Amino acid sequence: MSQVVIQFKNVVKAFGQQTILDHVDLTISSGKTTVIAGPSGQGKSVTMKLILGLLRPDSGRILVDGQDITVMRAKALNEVRTKFGVLFQGAALLDSLNVFANVALPLEERTKLGGEEIRARVLATLAQLGLTGHEEKYPAQLSGGMKKRVGLARALMLQPEIMLFDEPTTGLDPENSLEIYKLFLETQKKFGYTSIIVSHDIPKIFNLADQVILVNKGKFSTFASPEDIQLSKLPEIQAFVQYTMGKVYLSREME
Amino acid sequence: MIRYLEKIGSNIIMILEDLGRMGSFLALGLGGVFKRPFRFSAMIRQVRLIGADSFWVIFFVAGFTGMVLGLQGYYTLRKFGSEGALGSAVSLSLLRELGPVLTALMVTGRAGSAMCAEIGIMRNSEQLDALECMAIDPFRYLITPKFLATLISVPILTLFFNVVGIFGGYLAGCGLLGVNPGAYWAGMEQSVVNQDINMGIIKSFVFALLIVWICTGRGYFVHVIRGAGFGAEGVSKVTTQAVVLSSVAILVWDYLLTAILL
Numbered sequence: 001m002s003q004v005v006i007q008f009k010n011v012v013k014a015f016g017q018q019t020i021l022d023h024v025d026l027t028i029s030s031g032k033t034t035v036i037a038g039p040s041g042q043g044k045s046v047t048m049k050l051i052l053g054l055l056r057p058d059s060g061r062i063l064v065d066g067q068d069i070t071v072m073r074a075k076a077l078n079e080v081r082t083k084f085g086v087l088f089q090g091a092a093l094l095d096s097l098n099v100f101a102n103v104a105l106p107l108e109e110r111t112k113l114g115g116e117e118i119r120a121r122v123l124a125t126l127a128q129l130g131l132t133g134h135e136e137k138y139p140a141q142l143s144g145g146m147k148k149r150v151g152l153a154r155a156l157m158l159q160p161e162i163m164l165f166d167e168p169t170t171g172l173d174p175e176n177s178l179e180i181y182k183l184f185l186e187t188q189k190k191f192g193y194t195s196i197i198v199s200h201d202i203p204k205i206f207n208l209a210d211q212v213i214l215v216n217k218g219k220f221s222t223f224a225s226p227e228d229i230q231l232s233k234l235p236e237i238q239a240f241v242q243y244t245m246g247k248v249y250l251s252r253e254m255e
Numbered sequence: 256m257i258r259y260l261e262k263i264g265s266n267i268i269m270i271l272e273d274l275g276r277m278g279s280f281l282a283l284g285l286g287g288v289f290k291r292p293f294r295f296s297a298m299i300r301q302v303r304l305i306g307a308d309s310f311w312v313i314f315f316v317a318g319f320t321g322m323v324l325g326l327q328g329y330y331t332l333r334k335f336g337s338e339g340a341l342g343s344a345v346s347l348s349l350l351r352e353l354g355p356v357l358t359a360l361m362v363t364g365r366a367g368s369a370m371c372a373e374i375g376i377m378r379n380s381e382q383l384d385a386l387e388c389m390a391i392d393p394f395r396y397l398i399t400p401k402f403l404a405t406l407i408s409v410p411i412l413t414l415f416f417n418v419v420g421i422f423g424g425y426l427a428g429c430g431l432l433g434v435n436p437g438a439y440w441a442g443m444e445q446s447v448v449n450q451d452i453n454m455g456i457i458k459s460f461v462f463a464l465l466i467v468w469i470c471t472g473r474g475y476f477v478h479v480i481r482g483a484g485f486g487a488e489g490v491s492k493v494t495t496q497a498v499v500l501s502s503v504a505i506l507v508w509d510y511l512l513t514a515i516l517l
Contacts, residue, residue, distance in 0.1 A: 052388055078390040092385035094377075109391045158389075 003030040004063075005162060005194050006051060008220075011060035013046055020046045022218035023060070028211075030161075033188070033195045035205050038215035039240070044198045047215065048164055051196065052084060053077045064162075082110065085160030085193070089167040091151035093139040099126070099150050100135040106157045125153045129183060145176035149183065156187060163188075165197040169205075177201065181208065214240060269481055276479070280398075280472045287399025290392060297400040298407075305366040305401075306408030310415075312361055317416040320357060321423020324348055328424070329432045341434050342442035345424030346417075350451045354417040356509050359462035362409055363501045367470035370401055371497040374474030375490035383475070398475070402467050409463035410456055417455065454516045461512060465504045473497035 008026035012019070020043040028034050036044050049055040050062055053069045061068050064080050072080065086092075093102045100122055107118045126132055129149045139147060148168065155163060168184070169177035185208070188195060199205040206212060206226035214221045214229065216236050223229045229237060328344040374397070377383050386393045421443065428434040473480070473493045480493060 049384075052384075054384055054387060074392075078392070081388060081390040084388060086385065086388040088381045088385060090380055092381035094382055094385070095380070105391070106389045109396070110389065154389075 005030045007063040009061040011057045013057045019218050024220045026220055030194050032210040033208050034211045035209040036198045036213045037202055042215045044215050048166055048198050083161045085155030085163045087151045087155050087165045087168055089170055091147035095139045098136050098138050103153045129153050144171050148180055160193055162194045169201050276476055277472050281468050283394045284398045284402045287394040290395040294400050298403050301400050301404030302408055305404050309365055313412050313416050314419055316361055317419035318423040321420035322427040325424035325427030329428050338434050339438035340442050341428045342439035343446035346421050346443040346447050349417050349420040350455045355413050355455050355458035358413040358416045359505045363466050363498055367466045367501055368494050368498050371470040371474040371494045372490055374471050375477040375493055378477050398471055401471055405463045405467035410459040413459035458512050461508055462505050466501050469501045470497045
């Protein structure tokens, strides 16, 4: 049985009068892919920020590898964060650094590797992600798909145990979206990381999932597969299915 | 009535929250000096951006400020037959007040606004979140080099301002209006004491801290400042706010420091 890497226990998070997450529980197992989906503004990104310790819950506990990150001090939290790699929605590349410097950043700041070793590793990763020849370019000179690939390269530099993908295909055309999914499958196979994907790309994204979490009105509904979602009797899930996944099987057949 | 009281209470809470945030931001910004590895090259780059790149702005502002002081001082002193005291009037005005204050206001407009906008954009485009996710302390990496660079640059620029301003006063007073050059320099030498120079330097350090604290802090918290808005509009509003707040803070602290140090 897989080891539990992330656990939410009775987590509550509100902003002002608006409760975003209302006493939710969540379990994510090692090596699996969890997709977090749901309508906009329902707490998907907040969930991701809670996992990363960028936000603290109002109550409840969040465990990463058994350690409660809600009560950790900054230094300990930084140690936990070294387990994570994150691909942000807009890639979040440092726009004053070129592609090489962006990808080298985690190695320069978090390891004691020498310049030559860093250079070799960065160039190898860039080559693996099809970015050879773009080392000197700045983020403003890259297309959306290339930015995501550079963001993925940077996230993978420290060989994270857990990868978080925030809307990895938003703003990309179908060809680039497919490219990102291919890279996801290849890199997960190579590094064996646990992945959490926050995405709107329904139903395609479900094809990658071992577990699906639907976020709606501050609650989590966990499903073992896309089929389970379609068979759900809950009215709000049925409404979501009708709106987003009506043609899920047809979509698969088309692919 | 209750709604009115609620609004007052809510505003007080907002101000206290803001003060708390900015207080801890100052502590973390300065505390970054003790975190290793120290980013020396980033600090030098910031010294260039904040200090060296302000050279010509400070040169022209200081030159013309000194010349205006020379002109005004000459015509005022002439009424009392004391044109010889021009050197003293120009140098004391510059060293104690105008040098530190005008340098700080120039740096606020030029570099403070740029720092605020840079950090604000980094916040909005999740670059600061990305640093935290890579377990890179944004204070050590980004904020502390700006703190140190401003604390180094502003006092040096102030001294430069004073020198150029004194020569500007000399040019207007002695070069154009015929004041005796010997009297100009002798007046300055007799009236200026170490305390005047120290006052200017202390002020410039305090102003530098105010500029970098307010400007980087407003940018850093662009996402939580109530009423700032989002995206580009949010950054533009907090940048304006940072420049106005810094300028007012400089003038308020100028009065306080003058009252304490005189």
